[in-house]
Amino acid sequence: MTHHYGYVGALFAAVLFGVSSTLNKIALGNVHPMVVAGSVYLTAGVVLMALRFTPLKERLLSTLEFRVKTQRRFSRRDVGLLGLIVLFGSFLAPLLFMSGLARTSAVNASLLLNTETLFTVLIAAAVFRERVPRSGMVGIALIIAGALVVSTENIGSVALMENPWGNLLVVLAGLCWALDNNLSRFLSLKRDLLLVTSLKCLLGGGALLSLSALLGVPLTIPAQSLPYILTVGSLSIGFPSSSTSSRSGKLGP
Template sequence: MLSYPGELQGCRVILYLVGHHLYLIPTTISMCGCPEEGAYMRRLWGYISIITATIFFGISATLDKIMLSSMHPVTIGAYTYIIAGIFLFFIRETPLREHVLNAINRKGESEARIKRNDYLILLLTALLSTVIAPLLFLTGLGDTTAVNASLILNVEVLFIILLGYLIFRETLQLKDFLGIVLIILGAVYLLTEGDFSTILRNVAVTGNFLVMAAAFFWSLDTVLSKFLSRKRDLIFISGVKSSVGGFVLLIIMLILGINTELPLEMLPYALGVSVFSIGCSFILIYIAIREIGASMVGALFPLSSLFGAIFAFIILREPFSIMQGISGIVMLTGVFILYWNGK
């Protein structure tokens, strides 16, 4: 989740990053932290929630990489998003529903009714964020390391800002240009692995660019999701997006004759991505926003890429060079500069 530094049609906005895609939501939540001064335990739970969410989201690339050893990217995408949709609809039918929705809509107005045009936007964003982007990401992940993929995903915020500038004519401050430059510098090294001479024939570099392309489509989903952002039942919207994407990928899988088998030993990894990296992260992020504020959550969530690289290094035994670490820190610094509000 990232707090966008600009203004969108007169409203301050927040970007919610959940399961590889973000929701852009106008808000009146205080950008200075927890709305209840002195509520130490509530703030503590807010920090615990966002750190847990970054860990859940960070491990997703590693779990996806493990599944790629036995499953086709389309198969992985189909099952993980179908399971995520089932989980979110299950939450929606339990007593947790009102607690989560009250946390999401704690401040600001929301719309209870979903109109016919909203469903068209919902379908489009579902195709972008749960069909096209996952296919690009999982295909690219098969040709690069989970370390690189986790760090490269930071470029998503760059695309979001550029799209906001081009489409909505957002104004950029001087510090924003510094943040953009730092993100680009870090991304260039990670994309090329420091070797420009082998870009066209290096399979790993191709994988890196596919991951970056996935980040672009997720950022496009974020911008378009503005039109759904004021709806009250975001659990329903997220459940529909996940389910639509999962079933579209399932149809593609059947048409192309791709192996539909979900090996039993891969089921825990699929459940991990679906339930924790997508479903639980969604809930935890909104709880954190309520307790510690959007600005603090925005500053902490980029840690998910660092956790992702660490998980890949420890679990997959992937190389994690000093230069990769420096590039990741440079990108994280750029993100921090973009979203630092000076308070």
């Protein structure tokens, strides 16, 4: 039954990540989207890095191995891959998502994020030549139909909603996370996944906050928004990143 744990972890991660849209939407009421994105990922990175220095580290890493042979060393190629993963998965994707979420509803954002799965499958099939079963094709069709319904007022007339840019930004975020998913598969067998995922979050979050400072965006986070950001960072980003990466090839949303 151990080979099923990856699927359970991925499902649990999806639930936690789905809740994040609502919490992020509340935080965006008082904080700039770029600051929310950076703070959430920086929080996740700090939490994951802190776990590496606790007795839970070896237990967690052993649980994530699932009898699969892991790699202990990192090559120059791995460092380059990590850079691309940071760019797409923890910099561009959260920036696009938070900017889109600020312009659309949390429900729309959560539903449109299903396009991440669509893009992940399409990239895996087109670039990595993975075989897509018939059931997968049906799922892709349903995702496209759902995204079309959410993105339009009337599926018959295909009239865009009053604020289409928010939906478009969320879809683009899904594309970036899909690239992240496919690239992350190459690092998913590293022994120290906590190091990989924490670096991803720390570098991406730090870059977003640094860019915010350079652009003159206020970095102040009101006290009423802080619990939402900390919750999303530690539970909706940090935990899913560590729980799904070893078997799904994904380092997190």
